Amino acid sequence: MSEAKSAESRPYHHGDLRRALVDAARRLLEAEGPSALSLRAVAREAGVSPAAPYHHFKDKAELLDAVAHEGWELLDGAMAAAKAAAEGPQKLSALGIAYVCFARDNPALYRVMYDAARDKEALPIDMQNGEKESAYCKVRDTMVELGADPTAEVDLELATIAAWCAGHGLAEMAGFRQFDQLKASLGGERPFLEAVFTHLGLFPQHTPR
């Protein structure tokens, strides 16, 4: 967890309670799961009174929003790394695998991310390319790199959304026991993920590495 106590934001009593609260929330989330994430528990974990968080967040939802925001940043980073590590036509499936693995390795955080997004009916992804490229744009750019026509804007957007749907859908499904047997018969979780992606016409038949 980063500290980020720069010169222009040096608060009063605690040092940086806002930061401490988000960190405490993420600690609780990892240790106890989303259902344990009460505002009071977070305040307790941070060592302050139950009312203290209200000086930094309008309500509980705003705290969770801050947690979710860090989750999306982590996801962006994971996918950036995956894209950089893969070569050519495997880049897209590498992004998909990275997405699903992020969800598998951070299930509680992933849940908070989408719960917060649903509350606002908006994914916190930039569909325009910005300074820091969102994971969504990485997928779209990769499609262009692999030969999609960048001037067919609507089609490109649809293909990107389709890929995102596939990733999210598989991320949610992969956690169910229903598919344990199938996973085992394929030799583990990763072959399973790759096989499902292969069936979703977006991803090239790639060699499991």
Place this chain on the structure above:
Amino acid sequence: MSEAKSAESRPYHHGDLRRALVDAARRLLEAEGPSALSLRAVAREAGVSPAAPYHHFKDKAELLDAVAHEGWELLDGAMAAAKAAAEGPQKLSALGIAYVCFARDNPALYRVMYDAARDKEALPIDMQNGEKESAYCKVRDTMVELGADPTAEVDLELATIAAWCAGHGLAEMAGFRQFDQLKASLGGERPFLEAVFTHLGLFPQHTPR
């Protein structure tokens, strides 16, 4: 809502409080959304004391489970109707559209269904064909009808899972405002859904496998 007050289950005071509670929960869910679904509120809606539900459900999760169960049955019905109404190679995409439309038309119920499933780490779908065919099996059977090799069991299962991932992913994504502009430029929600499905190599407009 069915009554189902048969001879062997004719309870004591209320008549059928269990039934009444599930109905009250679904009424609340539709009217106020999932966050309003407290056990006490359900009891209030049904006109009984806050402790009464505990004689019919172990805890809140078990009540929500009963609600979720009815949701899966509704989904099965909707997809059976869609499959019956479609012809030939359009059957699969009809199933996909029906799935997404169910989620769009019953967002709170759909949420409860998957929340309950995640808690148990198991989707309440029969992967074997049973007396009442689950929606999942309908998808798989349709794939066989459209030419998939039923003896390639692993491959068939993978294709079915891929389709389910696509449906679920799109169902969750379609609710976000992010894509409103794109939907509009395609002439509405349904063309948007069909276009995304088309990009997910499973559905006609192109040839499956």
Place this chain on the structure above:
DNA sequence: AAGATATCTGTACGGCGCTTAGATATGAAA
């Protein structure tokens, strides 16, 4: 040094999930 302001504590309110004890209605046995 003094006032304004931001931060945090203490306390309180109503609602929640759930437990327990006791009241009441029902079905079975006498």
Place this chain on the structure above:
DNA sequence: TTTCATATCTAAGCGCCGTACAGATATCTT
């Protein structure tokens, strides 16, 4: 029909929750 066990429901209460508010305290500005 009376009796009794049992199933059902109510009343009350516990600890936790999100949140509001008043007051104390530390920091910033002047």
